[in-house]
Amino acid sequence: MSILTRHPRAKGTVMVLGGDGFCGWPTALHLSNLGYEVVIVDNLSRRKIDVELGAESLTPIATMEARLAAWKEVSGKTIRFVDLTLGEDFHEFVELLSEVQPEAIVHFAEQRAAPYSMKGARQKRYTVSNNLCATHDVLCAMVEAGVDSHLVHLGTMGVYGYGTAGLTIPEGYLPITVQTANGPQDLEVLYPANPGSVYHMTKTQDQLFFFYYNKNNAIRITDLHQGIVWGTQTPETARHEALINRFDYDGDYGTVLNRFLMQAAIGYPLTVHGSGGQTRAFIHIRDTVRCIEIAIANPPKKGDRVMILNQMTQTHRLIDLAEKISEMTGVPYEHVRNPRVEAAENELVVSNEQFLALGLNPTKLEDGLMEEVQTIAKRFAHRCDKSKIPCVSTWRRDEPQPVETTEPPLAATA
Ligand code: USQ
Numbered sequence: 001m002s003i004l005t006r007h008p009r010a011k012g013t014v015m016v017l018g019g020d021g022f023c024g025w026p027t028a029l030h031l032s033n034l035g036y037e038v039v040i041v042d043n044l045s046r047r048k049i050d051v052e053l054g055a056e057s058l059t060p061i062a063t064m065e066a067r068l069a070a071w072k073e074v075s076g077k078t079i080r081f082v083d084l085t086l087g088e089d090f091h092e093f094v095e096l097l098s099e100v101q102p103e104a105i106v107h108f109a110e111q112r113a114a115p116y117s118m119k120g121a122r123q124k125r126y127t128v129s130n131n132l133c134a135t136h137d138v139l140c141a142m143v144e145a146g147v148d149s150h151l152v153h154l155g156t157m158g159v160y161g162y163g164t165a166g167l168t169i170p171e172g173y174l175p176i177t178v179q180t181a182n183g184p185q186d187l188e189v190l191y192p193a194n195p196g197s198v199y200h201m202t203k204t205q206d207q208l209f210f211f212y213y214n215k216n217n218a219i220r221i222t223d224l225h226q227g228i229v230w231g232t233q234t235p236e237t238a239r240h241e242a243l244i245n246r247f248d249y250d251g252d253y254g255t256v257l258n259r260f261l262m263q264a265a266i267g268y269p270l271t272v273h274g275s276g277g278q279t280r281a282f283i284h285i286r287d288t289v290r291c292i293e294i295a296i297a298n299p300p301k302k303g304d305r306v307m308i309l310n311q312m313t314q315t316h317r318l319i320d321l322a323e324k325i326s327e328m329t330g331v332p333y334e335h336v337r338n339p340r341v342e343a344a345e346n347e348l349v350v351s352n353e354q355f356l357a358l359g360l361n362p363t364k365l366e367d368g369l370m371e372e373v374q375t376i377a378k379r380f381a382h383r384c385d386k387s388k389i390p391c392v393s394t395w396r397r398d399e400p401q402p403v404e405t406t407e408p409p410l411a412a413t414a
Helices: 024-034 045-053 064-075 090-100 121-145 198-217 256-266 285-297 318-329 353-357 369-379
Strands: 013-017 037-042 080-083 104-107 150-156 173-180 183-190 220-226 228-230 270-273 279-284 307-311 314-317 333-336 341-343 403-405
Touching (some): 024 037, 024 064, 024 104, 024 285, 104 121, 150 285, 256 318, 285 307
Parallel strands (some): 013 037, 037 080, 104 150, 341 403
Antiparallel strands (some): 173 183
16 A cells, blocks of 8 residues: 655646636635645636526625635735636647646536536536546646646545445545465455446546556546545635635535535525435535545556545534534424435444545534534525525436435445
8 A cells, every 4th residue: 555755845836727716716716725826727617507596695696706806805916817628629638738737636527516417417428528538638648748747636526426335435445355276366446446336436537547547657646535525615715705604505516515504594494305324425615625635645656556545534424414503503304205315324444544644634413513513604694595495416217216226235346
């Protein structure tokens, strides 16, 4: 397994692909604040999907121009913005890479919502072509431009599925023993992929792109398997109204903990899908940006295999979260029909030793930050469109009733 060490490095240039999104924007500010030159590459697709869905961030988000001007005003630092579609504008991206020669490229430029990816054929096809073409073009362009950048990718805990056979989910690689004619042999393989949506499936495919380009072209890659992000603000996004981060609460893009907190803030019964026995991994947005900082500061060496880290800090059962927030606020929860095909209950134990060893000090639910998120939710409650709260994207078009599966302990090997 990889042993990570801290290498103090001069601050270079970092490209943030997808730097207008929920994780990308606070990451761009955090890295700029640390002294990196930051170049955001984004085609503003997340804002366009808001228009398509008739939904909006609960927090009012400023235009990219206003965001960058506000950052310049409070920090004195300039972030460059390039409007470019990864997966389509290949030659422009190769030219940009050749010009900028970034030390690191942080790749968030993918459609990231599982429910949106299951909404219909168009959204499934868009998610596959957008995510896979973007990731492949980034790798292919790095080879074409001849840059030796460290690629840091935002993957997901969902590549593993959520059934563990009592195992602690390792950081990407599973040690196995196979029987051969010469007796038992020990191997390490990628933990078997077990995607739960078209979106998650694209991230499992990304892993193979990384495996291949790392093997063939010795590209240095860190793949971060992130849990469900909660929270809104980071110290940087809180510095000016125009820097505020987005807060999604709608049925397609809102993630569960932020949805519960926002629902509690407006007195809307918390929407627990099915029994609420689903256990998931979580991380606060402040820890997301810190993990990216740590990953950039600790690149793999040339020739190392893809470094995989689990970017999460706690696991929780959804029903426990709902009960906790309900107790805290007096707003009840409701068991609603689960629109997804997923196990009604699962255990989840995840290893995150590498980030802890590198100095991550996790933000926990107990740290009082839930109240901070609720404050944001209360402050902007007047912007909430309640008709956008229910989760209406279903996993199977022909299933009017909840569909529950049993998580296989491990998926069939790929
Ligand atoms: N859920 C509810 N009530 C709700 C919304 C969701 O009970 O109102 C349940 C879902 O059925 C599911 C769980 O909460 O069991 C998580 O759903 P989610 O929408 O919070 O998260 P998910 O679809 O898994 O996707 C999110 C991000 C994605 C990221 C992933 C990490 O959108 O980009 O990759 O979390 S992970 O879940 O660890 O795979």
